[in-house]
Amino acid sequence: MHLYRSHNCGELTSSNVGNTVKLSGWVDRKRDHGGLLFIDLRDHFGVIQIVVDNDNKFFKLCEDTRLESVITVSGKVVKRSDDLINKKLSTGEIEVSIENYIIESSSEILPMPVSGEHDLGEEVRLRNRFLDLRRPSMQKNMLLRSKIISSIRNKMISAGFHEFQTPILTASSPEGARDFLVPSRLNPGKFYALPQAPQQFKQLIMASGFDRYFQIAPCFRDEDARADRSPGEFYQLDMEMAFATQDDVFNTIEPVLSELFSEFSDWKITSNPFPKITFKEAMLKYGTDKPDLRNPLEICDVTEAFLHEKVTFKAFKEQINKGAVVRAVAAFNVVDRPRSFFDKLNAWAQEQGQPGLGYILLSDGEAKGPIGKFLSKESIEIIKKKTETKDGDAIFFICNKVKEAESFAGKARMKIAEDMDIIEKNVFKFCWTVDFPMYELDESTNNIIFSHNPFSMPQGGMEALENKDPLDILAWQYDIICNGVELSSGAIRNHRTDIMEKAFSIAGYTSEDLKSRFGALYNAFKYGAPPHGGIAPGIDRIVMLLANEPNIREVIMFPMNQQAQDLLMDAPSKIENNQLKELSLKVNSIDKLKK
Numbered sequence: 307m308h309l310y311r312s313h314n315c316g317e318l319t320s321s322n323v324g325n326t327v328k329l330s331g332w333v334d335r336k337r338d339h340g341g342l343l344f345i346d347l348r349d350h351f352g353v354i355q356i357v358v359d360n361d362n363k364f365f366k367l368c369e370d371t372r373l374e375s376v377i378t379v380s381g382k383v384v385k386r387s388d389d390l391i392n393k394k395l396s397t398g399e400i401e402v403s404i405e406n407y408i409i410e411s412s413s414e415i416l417p418m419p420v421s422g423e424h425d426l427g428e429e430v431r432l433r434n435r436f437l438d439l440r441r442p443s444m445q446k447n448m449l450l451r452s453k454i455i456s457s458i459r460n461k462m463i464s465a466g467f468h469e470f471q472t473p474i475l476t477a478s479s480p481e482g483a484r485d486f487l488v489p490s491r492l493n494p495g496k497f498y499a500l501p502q503a504p505q506q507f508k509q510l511i512m513a514s515g516f517d518r519y520f521q522i523a524p525c526f527r528d529e530d531a532r533a534d535r536s537p538g539e540f541y542q543l544d545m546e547m548a549f550a551t552q553d554d555v556f557n558t559i560e561p562v563l564s565e566l567f568s569e570f571s572d573w574k575i576t577s578n579p580f581p582k583i584t585f586k587e588a589m590l591k592y593g594t595d596k597p598d599l600r601n602p603l604e605i606c607d608v609t610e611a612f613l614h615e616k617v618t619f620k621a622f623k624e625q626i627n628k629g630a631v632v633r634a635v636a637a638f639n640v641v642d643r644p645r646s647f648f649d650k651l652n653a654w655a656q657e658q659g660q661p662g663l664g665y666i667l668l669s670d671g672e673a674k675g676p677i678g679k680f681l682s683k684e685s686i687e688i689i690k691k692k693t694e695t696k697d698g699d700a701i702f703f704i705c706n707k708v709k710e711a712e713s714f715a716g717k718a719r720m721k722i723a724e725d726m727d728i729i730e731k732n733v734f735k736f737c738w739t740v741d742f743p744m745y746e747l748d749e750s751t752n753n754i755i756f757s758h759n760p761f762s763m764p765q766g767g768m769e770a771l772e773n774k775d776p777l778d779i780l781a782w783q784y785d786i787i788c789n790g791v792e793l794s795s796g797a798i799r800n801h802r803t804d805i806m807e808k809a810f811s812i813a814g815y816t817s818e819d820l821k822s823r824f825g826a827l828y829n830a831f832k833y834g835a836p837p838h839g840g841i842a843p844g845i846d847r848i849v850m851l852l853a854n855e856p857n858i859r860e861v862i863m864f865p866m867n868q869q870a871q872d873l874l875m876d877a878p879s880k881i882e883n884n885q886l887k888e889l890s891l892k893v894n895s896i897d898k899l900k901k
Contacts, residue, residue, distance in 0.1 A: 310378055310410075316352020320399045322383045327402060329354065330378040330410065332440065333371055334421050343368055344401075346421075347379065350445070355392075355401040356381070364407035374413040374420055374437070380406040428859070433873040435864055447861050450570065451849045455522055457569060458543055458845075461562045467520040467545060472507035474500060474524070484528035486538075494890035500526035503842060506827050508546040509761070509799055512838040513830040520545040522845065528870075533857050534791055534847055537870040542794070543848075546840035552782055552798055555839050556580070556738065559786070563793075563843070567734050570852045576736040580786070584741040593633070593716020595742075598790030599735035601723040605715045608634040608703070611689045616682030622705045633704045633715040634693055637722050641669060641698040647725065648675070651702070654721055660714060665702045668695055677703065720790075734788055734851065741765075742783040745776045745812065756813050758783045761827075762797035763837075764809060771808045786843065788851060796841030803831045 310330040318327065331349035338344075343365060345356040356379055358368045371377065381402040392398030418430050420440045431438040438444055459469070478485045478499035485499040501507075503525045511519045523544040531537040547554060560578045567575050581599075588595050591604045609632045612622045622632055640647070648665060655663035666673040666681065666689075673686045681689075693701050702722065704715045723729050744764050746757035754776050762781040764770050770779050782798035800806050806828070810820050821828050849861040859865040866872050886892065 307380075314351035315347055315349040315354045316396055318354060318383060318397050318400060318402075320385060323385050323400060325383050326380065326405070327383055328378065328380045329356075329402065330376070332420075333373050333375050333377060333413075336368075336371075336373065338369070345371075347377070347402075348440075352397060353395055354397040355386075355395075356404055357384075357401050358404045358407075362404060364404055367407060367409070368404070371409060372413045372415065374416055374440070375409055376411040376413075378408040378410055379404055428867060429873060432859075432865065432867055435874045439863070444860075447849070447853050447855065448863055450853055451845075451861055451863075454566065454570060454849055454852065455845065457566055458562065459522065461565060462520045462543070462545065465518075465558060465562070467518040468516065469521055470511060470516070470519050471521060472501070472504040472511075472523065476501050476507075486526045486528055489889040489891055491889050502527050503542070504544050505761070506824070508544060508840060509827060509835075509838065510830055512546055512548045512799075513801075513833075513835040517548045518546075519840075523842070531866070531868040531870065534850065536846060536858050536862055536865050537868070538866050541845040542842040543845060544840070544842045546838055548836040548838045550798070550837065550839045552740070552784060552839065555784075555796060555798075555841055559841055559843070560736075563736065563786075563788075563848075566848070567852065571734070574733040576734065580736040580738055582738045582740050585739055585743065586741070588739050589712045593712045593714070593719055594790075595739045595785060596787050596790055596792045597737060597739070598720065598729070598787075599737055600730040600733060600789055601720060602728060602730075603635055603637065603719050603723050605633050605635050605719055606692045608632050608689050608692050608701075611681075611685040611692070612705075614682055614685040614688070617680060617685050619677060619680035622703075625705050629707060630705050631708055631711050633711045634689065635702045635704075635715060635719050635722055636693040636695045637700045637702065637726060638695070639698050640700045640726070641667065643700075648700075651718075651722065651725065655714075655718070658714065658717065660704075663702050663704070663718060665700050667700045668697050670697065675700070736786065736788050739785040739787060740783075741780045742785075743777065744779040744781040744809070747777065754813055757781075759795065759797050760810065760813070761800055761806075763800045764805070768805050768808060771805065771812065776812050782839070784841075786841065791847055791851060793847055794841050794843040796839065798837070798839035801831055801835040801837055803828060806831070 307328050310328070312328045315329055315331050329347055331347045334346040334348035334353060336343065336345050341360045343358040345358070345368060346353050347356050358365050379402065381404045383400050384403050385400055416437065417434050418426055418437055420437055439448065463469070475488060475498040478487065478497065479502055483502055485502065488498040488500065490496045490498060504521065504523050508519055521544045523542055524539060525542055526539050529537060545559070547558065556579065560580055564575055564578055583597060585595055588597050590607065593605055609626060612619060612626060612632050617623065626632065652662045664677045666675040666678045668690070672678070673681055689701060690696070695701060702718060704711050704718060706714065742758045744757065744762070745754045748755045758781060762783045765780040765782055766774065783795065784797065785795050786793045800809060807817050807820060846858050846862060850858050853861050855861055864872065864874060871877070
């Protein structure tokens with residue numbers, strides 16, 4: 307018999323009754339029933355009950371063994387009586403009567419419980435992640451992650467893609483988020499950077515004559531944490547295609563995602579092709595370029611209604627005269643809602659730094675509510691037509707400059723739907739956001755800057771760059787969204803140096819800036835580059851959605867906390883002076899840096 311086990315803890319059944327077996331694992335639970343001691347033994351595969359009676363020579367040793375100690379037991383498989391069968395366990399019909407007992411590794415008193423569900427603080431969990439990962443929910447999430455990545459890899463290979471690895475130590479990028487820098491010992495005073503994404507490398511692979519590339523790529527960005535974004539590092543399905551249009555990218559990645567979500571969930575999934583929503587439409591109707599289509603409510607512009615001569619609502623009129631707009635969110639069939647429903651929404655708006663959330667309630671052909679008395683019959687008819695509302699419905703209003711109105715209307719849309727409990731459940735709603743603006747105005751400097759990805763191909767190419775107002779130029783850029791979560795941005799790339807130079811010049815870059823900052827890409831494109839495009843859906847976010855977890859740290863094996871600290875490994879940490887000397891570095895004190 308094997309030194310540690312003849313079977314794992316999850317595979318024994320009633321067919322093994324009478325067999326002598328050897329099992330190893332962790333002590334999950336213990337129960338003393340006065341003369342009988344029951345131990346739940348747990349390994350990676352499952353849990354089985356071990357029974358020890360008080361005349362067994364190992365009874366005292368078993369009794370003294372702490373939870374989470376690693377043990378090896380030998381014994382005979384016996385059938386449980388019918389009234390003691392545990393239907394929650396695959397091994398619930400049988401148990402093992404101990405004949406031999408070895409403590410392989412004794413546990414100290416635990417800093418956190420492993421068995422059962424407990425409301426544990428994140429700091430405790432991350433500092434003891436090796437214990438946290440023993441819990442069944444975390445084991446389930448990590449195994450799900452492994453299976454998802456394997457499935458993605460198989461699907462991409464089946465679609466004709468080849469997996470290539472790109473460098474981890476590379477040059478610092480002047481665009482995007484902050485880099486993580488790595489000092490070079492052999493080149494004093496110079497630094498590598500960890501890649502924010504393999505963006506330039508995958509475009510260089512296309513320029514090198516390969517047709518379809520993919521990689522489960524690690525990416526590193528020094529940015530703040532969010533519920534759907536881990537600070538420091540993340541993984542993405544990085545892919546690029548030569549001689550590809552936007553539709554080619556969509557037609558390639560949509561089946562991968564559809565099949566993946568169908569494989570690992572029984573929720574309903576948006577049918578192919580996924581709906582396409584322009585950036586302009588998304589900002590108007592949903593208040594965000596990441597629309598959650600599970601929410602049936604939409605936003606519309608009703609500025610016109612408040613300009614009517616008989617409207618006496620000065621608060622809005624004065625703002626409109628200064629360039630503000632009015633956005634409306636309709637809530638249907640709320641006539642029977644208590645006054646507290648509206649008061650709570652108003653209080654929520656004030657918590658968000660807004661003056662409130664004005665509304666009207668349509669009833670008996672009239673507009674009631676705080677704003678109703680200021681409106682004319684004509685303006686009410688305009689609002690009803692725009693919002694497609696009727697008696698029994700309410701309309702909430704947001705008045706502000708366009709960007710602020712869009713943003714808060716988007717938040718209000720979600721808050722109202724949540725309070726009404728009308729967000730569709732057990733469904734994955736996918737969509738594409740397309741036609742992003744190529745440029746935008748930097749309000750602090752009044753300069754034209756790139757709005758999304760500077761390496762995207764402008765729609766209309768050189769002609770658009772030469773003849774259109776830059777703020778009217780759209781780019782071949784797109785995001786894929788699921789349930790309001792951005793899984794990825796992508797683009798058809800700019801593969802021509804002449805168009806690249808013109809595009810960058812509009813944003814204030816010279817040819818020399820372009821060559822010095824993006825020299826490798828620029829040089830490669832001088833020697834013939836194919837039209838190409840791609841996308842990079844986030845692995846962590848995909849797993850988070852499929853695991854139905856609200857926080858991305860629940861699906862990452864060893865995540866950092868919100869302060870970008872690895873509490874388990876105590877990173878970042880101070881470096882010894884001899885290491886700094888090797889790297890030709892000196893650390894100034896924090897007090898000096900503040901001055």
